[in-house]
Amino acid sequence: MSKVLVADAKKCVGCRICEQWCSMSHFRTGNPKKSRITVTRSHEDYMDYPVVCRQCVDTPCIKACPTKIDALSKDENTGAIIVDEEKCIACKMCIKACPYNAIKVHPSEKYVLICDLCGGDPQCVKYCPENALYFLDREEADKLVAATKEDE
C-alpha cells in the first residue's frame, strides 16, 4: 500500500527547512517559490501552517486537468501526483480544484508544482527537525488525523 504525507501544524515552528530541502533536492537551488511544501505563518493566531499535497484518494486535481492536456497522473508505486512538465500549460484548473491549496505554479516556467514524494523518500520528512511531517500508511495517517481532531 502506498504511503501518504501528513503535516502537523501544531508541531511546526516555521523554520521552513522542509521548503529548503524540497527546493534544493529538486532544483539544486534555494527558492521557497519552487518548493512543493509551503509554510505560512499566521500572525493572527500565532501558528505556522505547513501545506503540502495529501495524495487524495479521489484525486480532484487529476479530474480537473482538462482532458486535452492530460498532464497529471498518479504514480502507481508511490501514489504521488506526477506532473508532465511538457504537457502542463499552467492553466491552474488543478489549483482551483485542490481542497488544500497545495499546488502552485512554477515561478518562471509554465507548469505546476505538486509534491512527488521524492520518489518515495520525501526529503522534507527526513530533515524536519520537529518531526512535524509524517510519511505513513494511509490507515495509520487516518488514525492520526482522527486522534488530532479528537484532541481539538
Place this chain on the structure above:
Amino acid sequence: MTKNGIAGQLLRVNLTTKKITNEQLPLEMFIDYLGGRGLGAFYLDKEVDPKIHGLSPENKLIFFNGPFSGTMVPGNNKINVAFKSPLTNTYSYSLCGGHFGPELKFAGYDGLIIEGKSEEPVYLWIDNDKVEIKSADKLWGQKIADTDHLIKEELNDQKIHVACIGPAGENQVNIACVTSDVFREFGRGGGGAVMGSKNLKAIAVRGSKDVEVADPEGLMELVAGLYPNFKKNPKAQIRRVEGTNELVRGINNAGFMCTKNFSEGTSEANKEFEGSLFREKVVYNDVSCYACPIACGKNSAIVSTKYGAVKLEGPEFETLGLLGTNCGLTNWEDVLHVSAICDALGLDSITAGGCVSLAMECFEKGILTLKDTNGLELSFGNGKAEAELLEMIAYKKGIGADLAEGPAYAAEKWGAPELAMHSKGMTFAVYDPRGAKGMALTYATSPKGAHHMVAPVFGGEMAAGNRFEEKGKETLVRNTQLNFAAVDSLGFCATCQNGFLRADQLKAFKLVTGYELTEEKMLFNAERIFNMERMYNVKNGFARKDDTLPKRFTEEPMAFGESKGQVVDLETLLDNYYAAMGWNNDGVPTEEKLQALGL
C-alpha cells in the same frame, strides 16, 4: 538570479527624488567585508558624514544581507541595518532575524539603501524587479501588527514580508525600532526614528528568484551533518525549551541581573522569571527564524489578566530584564503587557525599559513628583504606570517627551544625570557590569553605546570563574568583538553558534561562494570592520572621554548578593584594551594599525 550565494546587486531608493536604481555588487565585497554588518560599515563610512544629525535627510538606512541569506545554511537569517544614530550620535547598526532578510534575497537583492526624505508618508513595495514607492496615507498612525495586516490586505498576499515602524518611529522617538514580521526587531539605536524622519512607514518584500550556491551537493551534505550538532548541544537545547530566558537563573543567582534601575543585582522576586517557570506558566508554542533548527522563539499568552488577554511572541531575556526586573516588576502579567505595548508601538524594549527605570528611580527619590508625571505613580513594580509611561514616550507626551529624546537627555533635564544608566546615550542590557568585568569593557567600548551583543563575554567569564577580575579581559573582549564582527556580517545568529562552529562556517563559505576564506583572513576582515566602526565615531570627535560607564558601576559597590562589594575599574580595563587593539591611550586607532588594516 543569485549565484554563488550573492545576488550581486543592491537596490538604492532615494525618497527625495523618487529615483530607484540597481547597483552592481561583486563577490569581492563579500570577501573583504563578509556581509551585512561589514558592508553597512563600508557604505555608511563612504556615504554618510559622521557629523550629520541622525534625523536629517542626509542620513541613510543601509540594509545588507550576508552571503548565506536565503540558502539552507542553518541559523543564518540575520539582516543588518546601519545608520547614524539619533540616540547616541554614533555609528549604529542593528541585526534582525526572522524571514525578512531572506525574502529580500529572494527578490534579488543583497542590500537596500534608503536615502533622502519623502514629503508625504510612503511605503516601499519590492516585488522582485518591480519596485514602487506607494502612499502610506492609510497606514500612518497604525500600530505594528495593524500595519503588517493592512499592507498584506492591500497587496493581496499573506506571504509577503514587511518591515515597518509604529507610532514611536513616526513620531521620531529616538528609541524607536524597525519591526519585521510583527515580532522581530532591528531594535537598538533608533533606526525606527530614522525611518520615521524619512516619512517611510514600511518596506514590503516578495521574491521568487533562485539563490544558487557554488556547490549544492556539498552544501546539502554539510548541512545534513550539522543538524545533529544542534540537537546535541546543551546550550542550543536549553534555549529551545526556555528561550533566552534560560539565562535568568544564572545571572540572578550570580547577582548581576539588572534590578530597579541597576540599584540591585538580584532579587528573590526575579526567580518568578526563571526559564523553567517561563515555559511552564506562559509559553504555549515555539517559533523559528528562517532555516533555524533550534527555534528559541516563544509565543506566550495569559488568557485572563487585569489587562484582558495578552498574547505575543516573546518576551525574550533582555526585554524581560529591562522592562521587567529593572522596573521592579514581579509578575508575568505585567511583563507580558508592557512587552506587548512596546511591540505594538514600535519601541526598542531594552532602551524603553532603561528609560522607565530611570523615571521610576527619579520618582522614588522625589526628583520627579506626581505633578511632573501627571499623577502617574511611577514606583518600582507599578506595571500599570509603566504601561502608561511607554505610551507617553511613543506619543511624546509629558515626561515621555523627555525620554523620547533618550535617557541621557531626560536625566540631564531632570537634574539627575547620574541616574541614567547609559553609555554614549544608550541604556545597558541585563548584565550589571559590576558582576562581569568583561561586560564593562564591552559596553564602554561599543561603537553604538551600551549594547551587549558587540561582545557578550559574560558566559565565558562565568565559566572561567574570573568574572570579577579586570586582568586579561582585554584579550577576551577583543577576540569576542572580532568574532561577532564576523558572524554578524555573515548573518549568523548568536544562539546558532552553539552547534555551528567556525570551522564549519568557513566550510559553508566555500560551498556557498566558491571562495576559500581562511580563518586568518576572516579575522583580519573582522578587525578592519571593527576599526572602521571606531573610526567613524573618531571622525565625529569620539575618544576615550566617551568610553564611559555611569558612576553607579565605577563607584557604588554592589550592595548585596553574589556580586557584593564589586565596582568596575574602568580605567585599567581601557588602558589594557586600547593597547591590545593597537589604539593610542586616547582610544584612537594608531596610523600603523590603520595602515596594517588597509584603512
